[in-house]
Structure formats: C-alpha cells, structure tokens
C-alpha cells in the first residue's frame with residue numbers, strides 16, 4: 001500500500017490523466033487530493049467528472065480548496081458570486097459550454113456539485129502527516145482549525161506543527177515547478193496554471209512524478225527531504 005498525494009489541478013484534466021496512468025494508483029493505495037480542482041484552467045468539467053467518478057470507486061481523500069469552496073458558495077448563494085468571479089480566472093466554466101459564467105454555473109451537473117459539497121473534506125490525518133489545502137496554525141489541531149485558514153493560509157507563514165507531524169499542502173503556487181520542502185511542511189502546488197507541473201508524491205519513499213499541462217510525463221525524481229528544522233539532509 002502506498003500513501004500518495006496530488007497537488008492543485010485547476011481543470012488540467014490532461015495532466016491528471018497522464019499522472020494517473022503513470023502512477024497507476026489502486027484501491028489498496030491511499031491517495032489524497034489536495035484540492036483546487038476548479039478555476040484558472042481549461043477543463044473544469046472534465047476534471048470534476050473524472051474526480052467524482054474516482055470518488056465513487058475508491059476510498060480516497062479529496063480535500064476542498066479555496067477555489068472549490070468559492071465556486072460552491074457562488075452556486076448556493078448568488079450574493080457571493082462577485083468574490084468568486086474576481087478570483088476564478090477568465091471563463092472558468094467554458095468547459096461546460098458557452099454563455100456567461102452565471103448561466104454556466106446553473107448548468108453544472110448536480111453530481112459535480114455534490115462531489116464538491118459532500119464528498120470533499122477540509123483535512124485528512126495519518127500517523128505521520130496532516131493534509132490540508134493551504135495551511136494550519138502550528139499550535140492548533142486540524143479538527144479545531146478554522147476552515148478559512150485551512151483553505152487560504154500562505155506557505156510563507158508555515159511553521160512546525162506541535163504534533164510533530166509533517167504538514168502536506170497545496171495552494172501556494174511554486175513558479176519554479178518544484179515541490180517546496182520546508183522540512184515541517186511540504187507544498188505540492190507546482191504551478192500547473194503557470195505552465196509548470198501537476199505533481200504526485202509518494203510519501204513512503206518520497207518519489208515524485210510530474211505531468212505538464214498538455215499531458216506529458218516530464219519528470220520523475222526523489223525528494224531529498226529537509227529535516228524538520230529546515231536544514232538540508234543528504
């Protein structure tokens with residue numbers, strides 16, 4: 001059994017398909033998706049269709065990112081539409097057809113909304129890791145942390161968690177395309193929206209695989225872990 005995690009997808013279905021083909025996770029693997037499935041990218045409809053299908057077939061974990069939350073809020077409450085509209089990128093729902101974003105939002109299939117609303121969760125824990133979309137305060141347990149902080153915290157404010165566990169997050173886009181490893185925190189948003197990669201990391205041996213926006217496997221490697229106080233370990 002492997003423990004695998006995949007960073008921010010943002011509608012890049014081709015990259016997601018390429019990664020899944022390459023890594024080939026099964027039901028006996030534990031796979032944690034770090035959230036931000038929607039906005040900014042080309043094929044939100046395809047990504048949500050694929051993830052909702054996988055979520056029915058496998059007992060995997062799907063975190064809800066701030067973009068997923070904003071879209072869901074806009075769907076449920078029109079007064080929050082403007083906030084999402086500001087941050088969602090141009091034509092976030094173009095993969096659902098033509099029309100204004102407001103019109104297309106009404107056309108999103110119910111099972112895509114249900115996936116975001118009911119199947120996704122705000123954090124996930126194992127013995128050694130805490131998975132959140134964006135971050136968590138160092139002295140707070142995940143089940144006591146505010147959802148806004150889990151979804152919006154920036155990596156620059158990350159600090160070693162009191163539990164001693166490593167925090168695994170996405171959200172803070174790494175324009176270098178590289179996994180950010182602070183020792184106590186690993187960030188897997190490797191900049192697919194900026195033409196870089198979607199990344200899958202194996203938290204057993206720290207091997208990783210990266211796919212490009214056009215769905216090619218471009219890179220494989222082993223993450224050389226930093227120690228928890230941030231010093232580099234060879």
Ligand SMILES: [Mn+2]
Nearest residue numbers: 036065066171
């Ligand atoms: Mn995010």
